[in-house]
Amino acid sequence: MSHGYKLVQLAAVFALLSVMAVGGGTAVLPEMKRMTVNTYHWVTPDQFRDIYSLGQVAPGPNMLMVLLIGYRLAGAAGAAVVALAFFLPDCILTLFANRVWLRYEHSPWRKAIQQGMAPVSIGLMLSGTYSIARLSLFNTAGVVIAAATMGVLLWRHVNPVILISVGGLVYLLFSKLA
Amino acid sequence: MAPSESSKPSGEKPSLATIFKIFLIAGAISFGGGVVAYLREYIVRDEKWLNDEQFLDALEVSETLPGLNSVNMSVIAGDRLRGTIGAMVAVVGLMLPGTVMVMTLGVLWSANRHNANVQAILIGIAAAAVGLLTAVTLQLGRKQLMKPVDAALIFATFAEVSLMHVSLLMALLTVGALAVWIYRPVSGLPHGHERFRHLHERMQKGRHSVWRY
Numbered sequence: 212m213s214h215g216y217k218l219v220q221l222a223a224v225f226a227l228l229s230v231m232a233v234g235g236g237t238a239v240l241p242e243m244k245r246m247t248v249n250t251y252h253w254v255t256p257d258q259f260r261d262i263y264s265l266g267q268v269a270p271g272p273n274m275l276m277v278l279l280i281g282y283r284l285a286g287a288a289g290a291a292v293v294a295l296a297f298f299l300p301d302c303i304l305t306l307f308a309n310r311v312w313l314r315y316e317h318s319p320w321r322k323a324i325q326q327g328m329a330p331v332s333i334g335l336m337l338s339g340t341y342s343i344a345r346l347s348l349f350n351t352a353g354v355v356i357a358a359a360t361m362g363v364l365l366w367r368h369v370n371p372v373i374l375i376s377v378g379g380l381v382y383l384l385f386s387k388l389a
Numbered sequence: 390m391a392p393s394e395s396s397k398p399s400g401e402k403p404s405l406a407t408i409f410k411i412f413l414i415a416g417a418i419s420f421g422g423g424v425v426a427y428l429r430e431y432i433v434r435d436e437k438w439l440n441d442e443q444f445l446d447a448l449e450v451s452e453t454l455p456g457l458n459s460v461n462m463s464v465i466a467g468d469r470l471r472g473t474i475g476a477m478v479a480v481v482g483l484m485l486p487g488t489v490m491v492m493t494l495g496v497l498w499s500a501n502r503h504n505a506n507v508q509a510i511l512i513g514i515a516a517a518a519v520g521l522l523t524a525v526t527l528q529l530g531r532k533q534l535m536k537p538v539d540a541a542l543i544f545a546t547f548a549e550v551s552l553m554h555v556s557l558l559m560a561l562l563t564v565g566a567l568a569v570w571i572y573r574p575v576s577g578l579p580h581g582h583e584r585f586r587h588l589h590e591r592m593q594k595g596r597h598s599v600w601r602y
Contacts, residue, residue, distance in 0.1 A: 229455065229456065230455050231455060231557050231558060231561065232455045232456050232457070233455045233561060233565070235456075235457055235458055236457050237522060237526075239557065241550050241551060241557065242550075242556065242557035245554070245556070257508075258502070260511065260512070260515050261498065261502060261508070261511045261515075262495070262498075263515060263518070264510075264511040264512075264514035264515045264518065265491060265494045265495060265498055265511070266491060267514050267515075267517075267518050268420075268490075268494070268514065269420075269487045269490040269491045269494065270416060270417055270418060270419045270420045270486055270487050270490065271416040271417070271419060271424065271459075271483060271484055271485075271486055271487025271488070271490075272416075272424060272457045272459045272460050272483060272484060272487060273422060273424075273457060273459075274457060275484065275487045275488055275491045276491060278488065278491055278492060278495070279491060279492075279495040279498075282492065282495050282496075282499075283495075283499070290492065290495075294484075294488070298456075298457075298460060298480070298484070301454070301455055301456025301457070301460065301461065302456070302460065302461075302464050302476070302480055304454060304455065304456070305450070305451070305454050305456060305460075305461045305464040305465060306464050306468055306473065306476055308450070308454055309447070309450050309454075309464070309465050309468065310468075312450050319574030320573075320574060322572070322574070323569055323572040323573050323574050324453060324569055324572075325449070325452075325453050326572040327542075327565070327568035327569035327570070327571060327572040328453065328565065328568060328569065329533060329539070330530070330533045330538075330539035330540075330542035330543045330546070330568060331542060331543075331546050331560075331561070331564055331565050331568050333526060333529060333530035333533050333534070333539075333543045333546075334542065334543040334544065334545065334546025334547045334550070334564070335546055335547075335550065335557075335560075336522065336525070336526040336529070336530070337526055337543065337546075337547045337551075338546070338547050338550040338551040339522065340519060340522040340523055340526060341547070341551045342551070343515055343518055343519050343522065344519045346515060347512055347515035347516045347518075347519060348516055348519060352513075352516075353512065353513075353516040354516075356513055356516040356517050356520065357516045357517065357519040357520040357523070358520060359520065360516075360517040360518075360519075360520025360521055360524070361519075361520035361521070361523045361524045362520075364520065364521060364524035364525075365524050365527065365528070370420070370421040370423075371421040371422055371521045372420040372421030372422075373421070374517055374520070374521065375421070375514050375517045375518060375521065376514075377517070378513040378514055378516055378517025378518075378520075379509075379510040379511070379513040379514040379517070380510070380513065381513055382509050382510065382512050382513025382514075382516060383506060383509045383510050383513060385509075385513075386505065386506075386509035387509075
């Protein structure tokens with residue numbers, strides 16, 4: 212497969228994911244995994260999980276991890292292509308849709324789309340969570356880390372990056388002892 | 390205050406350099422997510438580029454359109470301030486710090502990904518992320534999960550995507566279309582009066598409760 216062809220494929224897949232990301236980044240994770248792991252074999256399931264984890268410790272918009280899928284496949288050019296393909300279509304769509312949106316502020320369909328898509332977004336987020344769970348929860352330590360993180364966040368407002376870091380260190384400790 | 394005043398919180402338009410700086414800071418400081426809450430602090434409270442209602446209005450649009458909330462918010466805010474070029478500057482500023490960090494981590498990971506310690510840490514991070522995602526989804530979907538129609542739509546979406554492995558496009562065309570049809574406008578009913586209320590409620594909860602995804 213030529214380098215140029217790979218870049219075109221990367222662009223096509225991530226542009227498609229971009230416009231389907233209704234409900235944000237998590238919502239599109241299952242489809243991203245399906246395309247990049249199962250259909251095109253760009254990354255293994257474990258690499259997909261590792262790349263997702265790397266994205267968790269960076270600031271800024273969630274899902275910057277997608278750049279690393281491009282990087283893995285085609286180096287810096289791959290990262291650049293994925294960055295443009297995954298973020299640019301939504302930016303352009305938002306730019307123009309927002310200007311038009313103001314005109315339809317009182318359209319009853321606007322409300323219908325919002326109300327209808329809200330539960331669908333939640334369902335997609337559950338599916339995204341499930342995708343990552345299947346790649347990371349395969350022993351008691353993983354389940355305990357996930358449950359404890361969820362419990363703490365539902366109970367208190369703690370910066371998640373602290374809990375994410377603790378999770379990584381606890382699992383490291385567990386792997387040393389096991 | 391007259392409506393014309395409240396719609397324009399600040400008289401003069403900021404320079405592109407100022408827009409870049411503010412979004413760059415938001416993009417650099419938001420470890421652990423909460424980007425939208427940082428944007429609100431800077432854009433509404435500090436710089437007064439938008440008032441609260443304009444911000445929530447933009448958030449509503451951002452959530453309905455595909456893409457990441459924080460990126461969509463930056464597009465809308467940048468566009469309001471300085472048009473298309475303002476939107477571009479805002480998005481680049483927001484994404485730059487995270488991009489540099491993700492790429493640095495990615496290069497380090499590529500060289501060390503077979504190291505057992507690196508793998509253990511990344512598995513632990515993913516496990517913690519599952520907890521985080523579950524908490525965020527439960528908080529965001531609390532209302533919908535309590536409503537039978539919405540709960541059924543949530544389950545149908547989850548079942549199609551995760552259990553039946555239907556493509557996302559197909560799920561959106563089936564459950565998504567059904568959901569919009571269920572909520573289709575019925576003539577004669579008033580609507581829209583309380584559309585900011587749930588957003589206001591969520592804003593009260595603070596930065597790290599529900600903002601990440």
